[in-house]
Amino acid sequence: MLLSLEAENVLLATWETDPVSVARVVPSGLEPAPVAGRYLVSIAALRFGRAHLGRVPLPPYSQLSVRTQVTWGGEPAAFLLTTRVSAFGLGGSLLGAPYRIARLRVRSGSVEAPALGLSLLYAVDGPPQEGPPAEHELALFEAGELRALRIRRGLADWLRAEPIAPPRADLLVAYGFELAGPPKLFYAEHASFATDLPPRPAE
Numbered sequence: 001m002l003l004s005l006e007a008e009n010v011l012l013a014t015w016e017t018d019p020v021s022v023a024r025v026v027p028s029g030l031e032p033a034p035v036a037g038r039y040l041v042s043i044a045a046l047r048f049g050r051a052h053l054g055r056v057p058l059p060p061y062s063q064l065s066v067r068t069q070v071t072w073g074g075e076p077a078a079f080l081l082t083t084r085v086s087a088f089g090l091g092g093s094l095l096g097a098p099y100r101i102a103r104l105r106v107r108s109g110s111v112e113a114p115a116l117g118l119s120l121l122y123a124v125d126g127p128p129q130e131g132p133p134a135e136h137e138l139a140l141f142e143a144g145e146l147r148a149l150r151i152r153r154g155l156a157d158w159l160r161a162e163p164i165a166p167p168r169a170d171l172l173v174a175y176g177f178e179l180a181g182p183p184k185l186f187y188a189e190h191a192s193f194a195t196d197l198p199p200r201p202a203e
Contacts, residue, residue: 001095003197006050009108010156010188012132013120014042015172016180022068025175026079027146030070035133041068041177042133043118043169045104045111046191048089053197061089062104064113066171069133070140072202077138077148081175084113096198098141108189117170121163124187128160132186146202154192161185 019039022032032039044065051058065083069076084102085092093099105112111120139149167183 001054001197002052002194003092003095004052004194005048005192007046007191007193008049008189009106010044010046010191011106011111011120011122011161012042012044012186013111013167013169013183014040014133014186015169015177015183017041017068017177018180021175021177022070025081025177026068026070027142029146030072030077030079030140033069033071033076035069039069040133041066041172041175041179043111043120043172043183045106045120047106053095058091059088062086062106063089063099064102064104064106064111064116064118066175067139069136072138072140075138076136077140078136080139080141082171083141084116092197096143096147098143098147098199117168117174119165119168120183120185121165121167122161122185122187123164125160125162128158128186132158140202141199143199147199148202149195149199152194156188156191159187159189161187 019032047062066081067078070079085099
């Protein structure tokens, strides 16, 4: 069944890390993959203002995911370590989506999840000097076994953003990531996504 999503206030925060940190958290069979020669871990936060499962409208909800780049079966992919949603998004877990509930606040200029030790305060600062890291079509996650989602992304006008307070990302430290310096921030006011549910086992 097709899940189509219209997002707003999309923030991608990306830290450089090392292959050892990535290898510790990904399942057997996945290989850490560099992007332009760098190993990365990212937090993606956004609010889905409009969503439909098939023809059925879904209530708005916020979402936050932690992911890192890997190679699986010779194909580049994003491995989702965790995906947290606000209360109205939890229904997706009944269809196999890798969701867990969290108290999230996603709006233009800030992403906050106090229980996760996450606080990103930022200001949009014009066009980026470089685009955001590769957004792969294939997303992988563990739910009893390795599962795969094919994500179809619409166009997004990415802008550069800059922190206006020291970023806090305790959940990345809890996973054991060694973070090299401050994150690079990319912001898009609107974006769209579509995928098929339930996810299929990765074979």
